[in-house]
Amino acid sequence: MSPGTVVAVGGHESDGGRALGGLLDAGVPSVGGGRALLRCVRALRARGERVCVVPMTLGRDPDLAADAARTLRALAPDERAGTVLAAPFGTADHLVGWLRGAACRAPGDAALLVTAPSGGPYADADLFRIARLVRQYGRHRTVEVALTGGEPDPAEGVRRCLALGERRVVLLPAAWAAPDSPDPAHCRRGGPLLSPAAVAGVLDARVREAWERYERSGDDGLSRALSAAHSHSHSHSHSHTHEHAHDHGDAHAHAHRRADTAAPPRTAAPPALTSHRSPR
Numbered sequence: 551m552s553p554g555t556v557v558a559v560g561g562h563e564s565d566g567g568r569a570l571g572g573l574l575d576a577g578v579p580s581v582g583g584g585r586a587l588l589r590c591v592r593a594l595r596a597r598g599e600r601v602c603v604v605p606m607t608l609g610r611d612p613d614l615a616a617d618a619a620r621t622l623r624a625l626a627p628d629e630r631a632g633t634v635l636a637a638p639f640g641t642a643d644h645l646v647g648w649l650r651g652a653a654c655r656a657p658g659d660a661a662l663l664v665t666a667p668s669g670g671p672y673a674d675a676d677l678f679r680i681a682r683l684v685r686q687y688g689r690h691r692t693v694e695v696a697l698t699g700g701e702p703d704p705a706e707g708v709r710r711c712l713a714l715g716e717r718r719v720v721l722l723p724a725a726w727a728a729p730d731s732p733d734p735a736h737c738r739r740g741g742p743l744l745s746p747a748a749v750a751g752v753l754d755a756r757v758r759e760a761w762e763r764y765e766r767s768g769d770d771g772l773s774r775a776l777s778a779a780h781s782h783s784h785s786h787s788h789s790h791t792h793e794h795a796h797d798h799g800d801a802h803a804h805a806h807r808r809a810d811t812a813a814p815p816r817t818a819a820p821p822a823l824t825s826h827r828s829p830r
Contacts, residue, residue, distance in 0.1 A: 554600025554632070555579075556757055559587050559618050561611040562669045564726035570606060573726070573742065573749045580606070583617050588624060595629040602757045603635050605775075608725060608743070609642035610666060610673045612778075619775040635771035636760035639752060642676060645724060646683045648743050652722055653688045656740050661692035661716035663707045663737070666725040668700030677724060684722075692716050698729050705732035712736060 558580040560567030566582030574580055581590050587603065594601050603622065605615040615638050622635060640648070653662055664681045668674055678695050685693035692714055696707030704721065711719045719737035721729065728741040744752075763769040 553757060553761060554602060555594050556753065557581065557587070557590055557594070557601055557603045558606045558753075559583055559603055559614065560606045560726065561614040561617075562667050562725075563608055563611050564606055565667070567606070569725075569727035573744070573746050574753075575750060578753070583614070584621060587618060587621050591622065591625065591633060592629060595625070595632060600632040601634070602760050603633070604753060604756050604760075605636070605638045606726065607638045608640045608648070609638075609645040610669050610677065610724070612638075612673075614638065615775040615778065619772040622772055630770065633770065634760045634764045635775055636756040637771070637774075639756060642680060646680050649680065649684045649722060649724060650687060652740060652743055653684055653690060653693075656690070656720040656722065657718065658689050660690070660718040660720045661694065661711040661714070662688075662690050662722050662740075663694050663696050663704065663711060663719050664722050664724050665696045665698065665704055665707070665729050666723065667727055668697040674700055680724065696721075696729075698727070703732075704729045708733045708737050 556578045558567060558570055558574055558578055560570055560580055560582060564570050564580070567580035567586075568582075570580040579590055581587050591601050591603065603618055605611075605618050607614045615635065619635055622630070622633060625633060649664065656662060662681075662684070664677065664684065666677055674697055677697070681693050681695045692711055694702075694707050694710050696702055696704040698704065702710065708719050717736070719733075720740040721731060721737060723729075723739075723741040723743050726743075728739060731737050731739055760771055763771065
């Protein structure tokens, strides 16, 4: 049976899907959520195409899959019958692994500035935790964070690195959208995070898993995404003990071991809002 058409839905990590264009195959449309997703899927189903929607989060937009599920529930029954929602493209654990791989390609004597669009207080705080793990298991002395549309922004992030005595800064994107260099004299872009070939490999795995579940048990992925979002929301409505955060992360890690990059070792380190810098 034909795998049908893949639709990539993006959120704040990809500027509503616009930053995905150069990384996806020509036959994979990229759209934002809501009405844009609904129109795209309806048009494809009207042509008789089966559709697999993939939430293109790298791990910092946990609501993207649930938002897509709510949108797809508005489809008519005959449209729903040939539509599935895949698991998210990546998790925060995958993002740590991908960033560590990108860090290995950066000069060892440069500071790393992990950059991403601001995604709200929880997503932004988690980016500091992710950066801390990148420094912990890497060879770079200084790893800072910068948030496009947030604080500190990329220009401030570069200034912090220079103030710490670094001479060169590499912008390491933790999102599909990468910022321009705010100080070309001292920094350069280190992206993209994943090559088109790597993106295609992970995307293919997510699509294959989604159709296998659907054909095996009729699971279209919508209830699964909504349940995951409920669990995530529930965790944020209570006190954030380190033990709970560790269990929550492990659950995600075990659910996605089949991704092309293995999840890194986990630590009990809480989110840190200070510089991630080790002694020379």
